[in-house]
Amino acid sequence: MAFYTIGEVAERCGINPVTLRAWQRRYGLLKPQRSEGGHRQFDEEDIQRIEEIKRWMASGVPVGKVKALLEESQLAVSDGWAALQEEMMLVLRHARPDRLREALTRLGHQHGADILIDRILLPVRQRMSLDQTTARAMASLLDGVLIDYAVLRIAEIRQNSTKEALLAGWGNQDRTRLWLEAWRLAERGWHIDVLAEPLESPRPELFPGQHFFLWSGKALTHSQQEQLSHWHQQGFAVFLHQA
Incomplete structure (x- = not known):
């Protein structure tokens, strides 16, 4: 060795x-x-x-949370999540959007957003990034179906939600993950609307009186922390969304 x-x-x-x-x-x-x-x-x-640590961090996971994810992936074989992840991978390899939607819908009926995102969808996206033989087109297909499903679920939940809020990505270009986090917030009772274009400089002053969630997917930089404090001092209802 x-x-x-x-x-x-x-x-x-x-x-x-x-x-x-x-x-x-x-x-x-x-x-x-x-x-x-x-x-x-x-x-x-x-x-x-x-x-693997680098890939988790590149996907927006703070370094302090990586160990738990690594340990969860090792335990997945015994607790059944690996089987569901493999099922999604198998459906994805057939390159059939309709079958992928069917599998996602079935899993969505069995699990809430937190479980489905953290235990199945994010690990599958991570595995796609680890598989160097997988065509980029397959990963793009998965992301397209995930966004489509998240938008559908948000629209369904919105009918019964009364707490209105906006969600924007802050310095993170992962649009798929942004929509998944919007779905997560919707399941927590928020009537959520998404600013679909990730922003380097959010402008909460353009949305006075509205709750404004920001998702960065990683630890805030010093300048971001200062900016968040400044918004709070100005009285804006700006919150950092963390999974």
Whole structure:
């Protein structure tokens, strides 16, 4: 079995060694072996785990939540979620939008938005990104069906919702995830409308008196935190939406 130093892994994965140490010490994401001299030794499984961590974070998951997702994916085989994820993957490989909609509708009748999004849909999207042999067109097909389904569910729920709010993506270009989060908010009782274009500089002053949810999918930058505080000081009803 080949082992690699932290410097070699950092270069190979495009990650600063300081970050790798933080992932190990602060977040418990990595457990490299140690040489007789006490130096970290990484193997291929460690590198695969690092790449998976990077993909979760690139999809908008805060680093503090990655460990739980990694552990959930390991437990999925025993708790049945892996089977449902594989079912979705199998339907997707047939490249039939109608069958994909049918599977999604059936799962939607069995599970609420939180469960369906977190346990099935996001892991399937993650697996699509990990599968280098999967055509980009298949991932795009999945996203199109997910947006279509989320819009349908939002419209259905909206008929019985009275708490009106807007949702906008803040510095995150994942439009599919934005619509999934809108569906999540709708199931929590919000009559939700979506600003479909992700924004770098939201303008809540253009929507006076309205609840305004912002979704970034990751930890806010210092400037974003300052901007959020400034809006609150101005009296705007701006809230950070977190899954």
